[in-house]
Amino acid sequence: MDSPSHIHQPQRQSPKAVFLILLKYGRIIISTIWPILLVVLINPASHKGIIITIIVMGVAFLSLVYSILSYLKFYFFIQDNELCVRSGVIRKKVLNVPFDRIQSIDFRQNLIHQFLNVVSVRVDTAGSKGIELELDAIDRHRAEELRETVLAYKRTKNDLVSANSESHDQTSDESIVPELILTLSPKDLIKIGMSENHLRTAGIVFAFFLSIADDINQVLGWDVYGKLEDTTSSVSLLGIFATIIAIPIFVGISFLITLVRTVLRYYGLKFWRAGQNFKVVSGLFIRNEKTIQKSKIQLIRWMTSPLKQIFGIYQLNIYQATNMEHQKDKSLAIPGCYLEQVDLTLDMTVPDFRNAIFNTHKMDISIVIRMVFLFGFIPALFFGIMAWRNEGFMQWFLILIFPIAIIMGYAYQKKRRLKIHPDYILSEAGIFGRSYKLVEIYKIQTVQIHSSPIQRMRGLSSLHIFTAGGDISFPCLKDGIAKQARNYIMYRVERDKTSWM
Amino acid sequence: MSNTEELFSNPQLSIQHLPDADQLEMAMLEPAYKTVRYISAILISIIVVLVSWFTLIIQFKDWPYSFYLFVFIVMVSLWSILYSGIAFKYMGYAIREKDISFKSGWLWRHMTTVPFNRVQHCDIKQGLIDRRFGLSRLTIYTAGGQSTDLMIPGLLPDMAERLRGFILSSTEQSADEGL
Numbered sequence: 318m319d320s321p322s323h324i325h326q327p328q329r330q331s332p333k334a335v336f337l338i339l340l341k342y343g344r345i346i347i348s349t350i351w352p353i354l355l356v357v358l359i360n361p362a363s364h365k366g367i368i369i370t371i372i373v374m375g376v377a378f379l380s381l382v383y384s385i386l387s388y389l390k391f392y393f394f395i396q397d398n399e400l401c402v403r404s405g406v407i408r409k410k411v412l413n414v415p416f417d418r419i420q421s422i423d424f425r426q427n428l429i430h431q432f433l434n435v436v437s438v439r440v441d442t443a444g445s446k447g448i449e450l451e452l453d454a455i456d457r458h459r460a461e462e463l464r465e466t467v468l469a470y471k472r473t474k475n476d477l478v479s480a481n482s483e484s485h486d487q488t489s490d491e492s493i494v495p496e497l498i499l500t501l502s503p504k505d506l507i508k509i510g511m512s513e514n515h516l517r518t519a520g521i522v523f524a525f526f527l528s529i530a531d532d533i534n535q536v537l538g539w540d541v542y543g544k545l546e547d548t549t550s551s552v553s554l555l556g557i558f559a560t561i562i563a564i565p566i567f568v569g570i571s572f573l574i575t576l577v578r579t580v581l582r583y584y585g586l587k588f589w590r591a592g593q594n595f596k597v598v599s600g601l602f603i604r605n606e607k608t609i610q611k612s613k614i615q616l617i618r619w620m621t622s623p624l625k626q627i628f629g630i631y632q633l634n635i636y637q638a639t640n641m642e643h644q645k646d647k648s649l650a651i652p653g654c655y656l657e658q659v660d661l662t663l664d665m666t667v668p669d670f671r672n673a674i675f676n677t678h679k680m681d682i683s684i685v686i687r688m689v690f691l692f693g694f695i696p697a698l699f700f701g702i703m704a705w706r707n708e709g710f711m712q713w714f715l716i717l718i719f720p721i722a723i724i725m726g727y728a729y730q731k732k733r734r735l736k737i738h739p740d741y742i743l744s745e746a747g748i749f750g751r752s753y754k755l756v757e758i759y760k761i762q763t764v765q766i767h768s769s770p771i772q773r774m775r776g777l778s779s780l781h782i783f784t785a786g787g788d789i790s791f792p793c794l795k796d797g798i799a800k801q802a803r804n805y806i807m808y809r810v811e812r813d814k815t816s817w818m
Numbered sequence: 819m820s821n822t823e824e825l826f827s828n829p830q831l832s833i834q835h836l837p838d839a840d841q842l843e844m845a846m847l848e849p850a851y852k853t854v855r856y857i858s859a860i861l862i863s864i865i866v867v868l869v870s871w872f873t874l875i876i877q878f879k880d881w882p883y884s885f886y887l888f889v890f891i892v893m894v895s896l897w898s899i900l901y902s903g904i905a906f907k908y909m910g911y912a913i914r915e916k917d918i919s920f921k922s923g924w925l926w927r928h929m930t931t932v933p934f935n936r937v938q939h940c941d942i943k944q945g946l947i948d949r950r951f952g953l954s955r956l957t958i959y960t961a962g963g964q965s966t967d968l969m970i971p972g973l974l975p976d977m978a979e980r981l982r983g984f985i986l987s988s989t990e991q992s993a994d995e996g997l
Contacts, residue, residue: 638961762962765930773927783962803931804836810933811916814995817936818961 324462327392327403333433334391334454339384340429341453346376393452395463398470400440402450414450416471418442420613420638422464424606431604436460464608471610472593495591499651499658501583501599505630509583509653510576512624518578519571579652588651588658590665595635597649609649613637613818614666615760615786619659620752631659635666636786638818648786667741667757675736675743681777681793684733685726693722735780735791737802739809742782744789759813760784764803768796782806785818839919839931844910850951851972852906857947859902863895901925911970916992918958918985920968930968935992936960940982942975954978958985 347354353369383406391404400419402412424436435454442449455463501509584601595614598606616636625631635649654662663670697718728748736743742761744754761782768778772793779792780799794802870891874884905924912919921929938959948954948971955971956978973981 762936762960763930763932763966763968765928765966767929768927770925783960783966785961785963788962800838800840801836804838807839807917807931807933808836811935811992 324395324459324466327394327401329388330391330393330452330455331433331435331459332388333435335384335388336433337429337435337437337454338388339381342380342384343377346380395466400450400463400467402452412450414440414442416467417474419467421608421610422467423608424460424604426600426604426606428602430454436606438463468594468610495589495596497587497589498661499586499588499654501586501653505653506580506583507576508628508630510579511572512622512628512630513575513579513652514622515568515571515575518575519567522567522571522574583652586651586653588649595649595662597651607649609635609637611666612816615756615784615818616789617663617666617755618753618787619654620747620750622750625750629655631656633659633662635662636784638785663755667755670741670755673738673741675738675741678735678737678791678794678798680730680733680735680791681775681795682730683771683775683777684730684793685723686771687792688726688729689719689722691722692725693719696722733791735789735794742789744791754787754789756782756784756789758806758809759815760817761806761810762817764806766799766803772796837914839912839914839917839929842912842914842919844912844921846910847906847970847972848953848974851953852903854945854947854951854953854972855902855906856899858945859899863899867892867895909972913981913984916988918968920970930966932958932960932966932968934985934988936962937985937989940985942978942982944975956981 350373354373386406387404390406391402393400393402395401396413398416400414400416402410402414404410404412420441423439423441425439426436430436433454434457436457437454438452438460440450440452452460581601583599586597586599589596589598593611594608595611596606596608598604614635615638618634618636619631621631630652631654633649633651633654635651637648651658660671697715700715700718725748729746732745732747732751734743734745736745740758742756742758746752746754761784763783765781765783766778767781772778773796776796777793778796778799779790780794780802781791782789791799870888874881874888874891878884901924905922908924908927909922910920916935917931917933919929919931921927938961940956940958942954942956944954952975953971954973954975955969956973957970958968960966960968970978970981
């Protein structure tokens with residue numbers, strides 16, 4: 318490692334960045350003008366084709382020049398505990414991000430990054446006016462150095478704060494030897510892939526098929542819908558045969574896609590604890606490296622589905638404070654944890670939680686009515702209209718909907734729990750599976766209480782608890798309990814001097 | 819009310835005697851805001867009715883149900899205008915030493931409570947109609963995301979200014995205590 322003082326001088330990214338910046342622009346340009354390119358490729362000799370080719374070449378050349386320029390004009394460095402970036406080809410931009418405001422520094426490597434041995438660095442900041450900063454490609458050791466500088470700063474600051482308030486010897490001088498919590502083997506990956514939500518993929522595949530059908534319709538003039546209608550409407554032997562074949566193929570495709578997606582995303586996943594941080598590295602083609610500081614964790618969720626229960630695995634999500642737009646990719650997602658690892662992680666983040674005695678509040682039975690309305694009445698109306706317009710197999714759905722909705726409603730009501738402890742709130746849910754959300758009360762931001770006319774008639778209301786990383790909603794709670802909970806949360810939050818992040 | 823049920827066992831303090839945000843005197847919004855609500859509801863309804871009239875009565879006039887759907891939309895619009903006036907009576911805010919609550923809604927009632935030590939920032943805005951009636955709206959932002967931002971409309975500008983000053987000073991004060 319070369320002298321760390323280098324990072325305090327303005328410096329460019331790795332020269333390899335030119336290539337990556339070019340690719341980035343290239344991708345943006347191609348994704349906007351691909352239909353034109355298609356025309357050129359299909360019919361290169363035409364008069365229009367030549368002009369377009371020239372334009373495309375020009376754009377390509379300009380973006381090369383622009384990439385080189387933006388590489389040359391991009392400097393980053395550290396100054397007075399701020400990360401500074403100077404950039405801009407035409408208009409100069411200066412961006413200073415104080416270390417205090419940095420939420421997370423994540424690394425990302427796609428195949429090319431991996432090949433060139435560089436990483437792209439994403440710096441996220443907190444607050445509703447969050448700034449995001451991305452370095453396209455810097456050498457790995459430099460990136461580590463950058464992150465270490467920021468984390469070291471935060472550590473010393475945290476120590477100062479905790480030294481002032483309470484005992485700090487437990488965390489004082491952490492040896493930063495990462496402790497491996499979980500590695501996913503290929504076998505684990507297959508388990509996860511098999512137990513993912515196949516219905517969702519099926520939906521995507523179906524939508525994809527529809528859009529393709531539309532394209533084929535336009536380009537080749539085949540009437541895919543018409544053909545489909547022919548086969549489905551006439552109850553011919555061929556139609557039944559086609560359906561019998563199509564369904565397993567459809568299921569098979571969705572299954573395969575989920576499996577491939579899981580492997581791509583979670584390949585070689587490693588979940589560490591390093592001092593006050595959790596770290597996850599995963600991905601086959603695109604390698605993601607995400608870190609969350611323990612003190613920034615707002616909400617922890619772990620869940621299992623019937624399929625996952627067979628393998629005894631859980632999906633664990635750790636949410637940190639976000640500005641809402643990027644919420645999804647700012648959680649650490651660790652699929653394929655066994656209960657042991659979930660417990661281990663919980664012990665590390667909320668040490669007393671597992672011994673805590675909770676008081677359990679169940680959901681009022683009237684939630685069943687709401688569930689039947691949502692999942693019974695509304696779909697029934699929809700299918701009813703469909704069935705009425707073209708009589709067919711839709712009636713069968715109608716007969717099934719209400720029993721299913723009632724069973725689902727009761728299952729939901731039975732499993733839904735709100736568990737309250739002086740320090741924690743735990744929400745349990747699940748119709749088929751099981752899902753848990755845990756919040757430490759002092760991290761709560763806002764509490765809302767809603768009530769509909771029906772709820773008021775029965776003396777109920779809904780409690781919504783918001784943190785900076787996600788929320789817990791609990792409909793149909795006894796009104797008195799919801800209000801007590803709100804009053805208690807306010808009391809705790811207002812008295813607690815611990816910083817929520 | 820069955821308050822015999824405990825929120826959680828082993829309470830260190832008697833939960834029932836915690837300050838209850840519902841026992842507060844709610845401050846009403848300025849009466850002029852009722853007119854603002856009516857005007858904006860009417861404007862929105864006019865747009866909705868015009869658009870649906872154009873699509874349903876002119877474009878899809880062959881569709882047998884288009885007239886009924888149109889009537890339905892008109893009824894809903896009228897209802898929403900009426901509702902906006904009635905709901906005004908149920909809007910109000912209350913400030914305590916360490917938090918602020920805002921309630922709204924007639925049939926579906928909402929109440930949001932934000933502790934001052936979780937406030938990120940506040941701003942004061944004036945809509946076009948607000949300005950004509952000399953009203954401002956105060957928005958209080960937390961890190962909990964958009965759905966938790968607390969917006970109090972229908973305030974007199976100097977009242978909004980005073981509220982903001984009070985909230986910000988309370989937020990600062992709690993931040994100082996925290997360190």
